[in-house]
Amino acid sequence: MALTLPSDSRQTNSPAPERAGAPSTSTARGPLSDRILHVILREPTGDDALDGTTDLAARATVAVEASTDIARDDDIQLALFLLYGLHYGSLADAHDGWEWHPHLIAARRVLEAAFEAQLRRDVPMPELPEPTAAAVAEALFTLTSAESDGPSLSRFVAAKATREQLEEFLIHRSIYTLKEADPHSWAIPRLTGRPKAALVEIQADEYGGGRPDRMHAAIFAGTMRGAGLDDTYGAYLDFVPAVTLASLNQMSMFGLNRRLRGAIAGHLAAFEMTSSIPNGLYARGFRRNGFDDDVCYYFDEHVEADAVHEQIAGRDLAGALAEDDPTLLADIVFGAAACLTVDGWASDVIVEAWMAGESALRMPRATTAGIGA
Structure with missing residues (x-):
C-alpha cells in the first residue's frame, strides 16, 4: 500500500527540478503500516468495522510484541510517522477526519508506550542537577x-x-x-x-x-x-x-x-x-x-x-x-x-x-x- 505525499508541501515558491522516477508515494514496511495506509487513504464512513479500524490497537500490540528493537523496527516507525503525520498535515491523501479517530489514537498510544519504554531503558541518564x-x-x-x-x-x-x-x-x-x-x-x-x-x-x-x-x-x-x-x-x-x-x-x-x-x-x-x-x-x-x-x-x-x-x-x-x-x-x-x-x-x-x-x-x-x- 502506498501514500502520496503533498504536492504543495515544498517550502518555497521556486520549482523543484523534475525527477524521472522520483518516489511520490510512501510504501508500507510491514502489516501494521500497510493497514494504517489502507485506513487513512479512505474517507471515514462512520462504520469502524467497514473502515478497518476496530483491530488497529490489537495489530499495534502484535507488532510491538514481535519487535526486538522498536527504534529500529521499520514497520513500527513508519506506522508512528504516518499517525503523527495526521497531526502535522504532511500526508496529502490522508483524510482530515482521521486525525482524532479513537482507534488510530489507541494504536498510536500502544506504539508510543513501547517506544518510550525502550528509550527510558536504553538512554543513559546522568546524575540530576539541582532544579535551578x-x-x-x-x-x-x-x-x-x-x-x-x-x-x-x-x-x-x-x-x-x-x-x-x-x-x-x-x-x-x-x-x-x-x-x-x-x-x-x-x-x-x-x-x-x-x-x-x-x-x-x-x-x-x-x-x-x-x-x-x-x-x-x-x-x-x-x-x-x-x-x-x-x-x-x-x-x-x-x-x-x-x-x-x-x-x-x-x-x-x-x-x-x-x-x-x-x-x-x-x-x-x-x-x-x-x-x-x-x-x-x-x-x-x-x-x-x-x-x-x-x-x-x-x-x-x-x-x-x-x-x-x-x-x-x-x-x-x-x-x-x-x-x-x-x-x-x-x-x-x-x-x-x-x-x-x-x-x-x-x-x-x-x-x-x-x-x-x-x-x-x-x-x-x-x-x-x-x-x-
Whole structure:
C-alpha cells in the first residue's frame, strides 16, 4: 500500500527540478503500516468495522510484541510517522477526519508506550542537577559536550564525504529539516511564563522572524535544490531507515504529549547545544566538494543562530522550567539525553555504512538515480 505525499508541501515558491522516477508515494514496511495506509487513504464512513479500524490497537500490540528493537523496527516507525503525520498535515491523501479517530489514537498510544519504554531503558541518564536554571544549564552543557564513543558524522562529512554521500546526508536530514521546528512548537501552549517566552523566542528565529524565505525549513529546501535533490517533503521517505524516522518520531511524541513537556524542552536544549559546531563542519564538507555559498547557507546560518539559541534553550527554557516546576527535572534531562542517544544511533547508521563503502539508504543508490542526479 502506498501514500502520496503533498504536492504543495515544498517550502518555497521556486520549482523543484523534475525527477524521472522520483518516489511520490510512501510504501508500507510491514502489516501494521500497510493497514494504517489502507485506513487513512479512505474517507471515514462512520462504520469502524467497514473502515478497518476496530483491530488497529490489537495489530499495534502484535507488532510491538514481535519487535526486538522498536527504534529500529521499520514497520513500527513508519506506522508512528504516518499517525503523527495526521497531526502535522504532511500526508496529502490522508483524510482530515482521521486525525482524532479513537482507534488510530489507541494504536498510536500502544506504539508510543513501547517506544518510550525502550528509550527510558536504553538512554543513559546522568546524575540530576539541582532544579535551578544555572545548575540545569550547566548540566546540559556538560552532557552535550561529552565526546561520543563512535565516529563523528560531522567530522566525517567535513573531511571525507563524497558528493554522493553528501546527497545521502541531505536525504536523511530532509525527514526532519524540511519540517524544522514544528515538533518543538507543540510545546508552546504547554508551557507558561519564562520557559514559554524562551521557546517562542527560539521558534521565531526558526520560522524566519516573519520572513518566509528565512524560515530554516525553506533555507534547507534551497540546499537540497542546490545539491540537485527534490525538496518536496517526503520525496525520500522510502529511502531512509527506521532509526531516521525514530529521530523525528521521538520529537513528535515528546511534543504532542503534555505529560512529556519536560522531555521536549530538554530535547530542544540538547538539539541547539549540539548544532553550532557540527553545522560548521558540515559547511566545510560541502565546500570541500565544490558546493557554493547558496548551498552552504543553511549550515552557515545555524553556526551563528544556534550559538545564541543554545544559551536561551539551556537557561531560559530548560533551566527555568526545572526551576518553576522541579517535578519536571528528570524528564528535562531525559529529553536531552534521548536527543543525543537517538540522533547518535541515526548518525552511526550513516557513518558505519560509509566507512564500509556502502550506501546509508535502505535501497541501493541506483534506485535513486534520476532523483538526485
